[in-house]
Amino acid sequence: MPPLVDLDRVTLTYGEGRRGTPALSDTTLRIAEGEFVAFVGPSGCGKSSLLKLVSGLVPATTGNVIVAQREVTEPIKIVGMAFQNPNLLPWRNTLSNVLLPVEIVQPHRSRLRQDRDAYVTRARSLLKTVGLADFEDKLPWQLSGGMQQRASLCRALMHEPSLLLLDEPFGALDAFTREELWSVLQTLWMERRFTVVLVTHDLREALYLSDTIYVMSARPGRILVRHEVTFPRPRTLASTYEPAFVDALSELRGHISEARGGAAPV
């Protein structure tokens, strides 16, 4: 089966000419359908740029970005995105925020009028999975940060994207809420098996959630290490304290220290 995402010697430079800021240099990688991939690395290493490349929000400076056997030249429809900031529309309640993508993305857009009930049912079932069943008519400011982020996840999944792009989605949350949402995301992913690209600063998060971890170098970003995670699923918080997990964590931490140009941790 051909990979869902195929980056071939991709570079990205913001701005033009000598003044341009290189964000990503010579990146080649493939992501299989249904794979859960995480990118970790020091800040400013071009992780988020990579997501923008894949989603088509910015064009590659050189090289090819191919998603679902098509070269990406403009924003593509098969992706769902969630950001560090939940970015819910403040004048819409939770349910209608979750319904937003199907008001825009074809073919749902033209079906929405006649199949509205089916879409509402789908949005409700997503909200139920993330534990927001009783909050569908609340406005965003009435929800906690963690609840808003759950709603944002539902919105990203509403139009059944085959590719979910997550840009530090749990970065602004407290540790307990974050760990809770790992489990929520894992459940959603195991149920529906979409492909996920997760950008994160949190190595435990990457190990808990993903099949493959790419460690990136400081700017301009480049892939240093590809690390496969083979722990059985579903993973639990308890499993993050098992020796194998802890070993993998310290190995990754070593790579990151190298990437930042510092000494390896003692």
Add this chain to the structure above:
Amino acid sequence: MTLSLGKARSAMAVPPADDEPRFRLPKISRRVLANVFLPISFVLFLLLVWQISTQAFHIPPYILPSPSAFLSVLVQRSDVLLMMAKQTAEATLMGFAVGVTVGLAIGGLMGSSRVMYDMIYPSLIGVHAVPSVALIPVFIVWVGIGPQIAVITGAIASFFPVTVIVASAIAASSPELDDVLRSLGARKIDVLLKVSIPQALPQFFGSIKLAISGAFIGTIVAEIVAGSVGIGHVMVIATNNMDGPLAYAGLTILATMGVTLYLIAVLIEKRMTGWAYRRN
């Protein structure tokens, strides 16, 4: 501990503890006291002082009529005054409607395109820099003396705040929310309809409050300068005849109308953009 109505009822079954006051006004009536009773008493007090001073100092009514004098004129000539007030209200609302429509159109255009903004904004400032009173003689040449002058002046006075505020509100739409829509492949018109316009609504309704008072002022000025009807015209007739009580009856009507128009604008604002006001 405060006693609400519900608690007061339960207090009948269970005698209140000794340290609690036996009797306190329920919360609701304290609010009514503060928001309705006190302001009205204050107005009545001012009117009383006014009444007493005009009588005590023998102030002639053409300089300052007593409240009883102008309020009785208000009642006696209510048929004429109401007709004139209706004229003023109609002219104000028509001017306001035209002004807001034009303001929305130009503001929307300027807000959604940087080029349009840069192109139109200087002219807009130039037009606004001319006091609208100064334009009235020009309008007279165009449409003659009468109520239509009031409508035009009201529209001119009300379109500016709407234009400027709507333009900047739409232009300032949050880039992060835009990204959410763009990543879904939304077209520019989608972003405008789903994000920029709803996001600009609170500012738009804020500008409506400025526009309604602008239209009102513009209308009255036009009626005074070039009117044949309306409360503004009544003011001119009253002062020409040294009829103090009539002039003050006119002012009373203007104050009432101004407050009413403002309240209507506030009511619409609260209803349409409740999401932007977190408390209550």
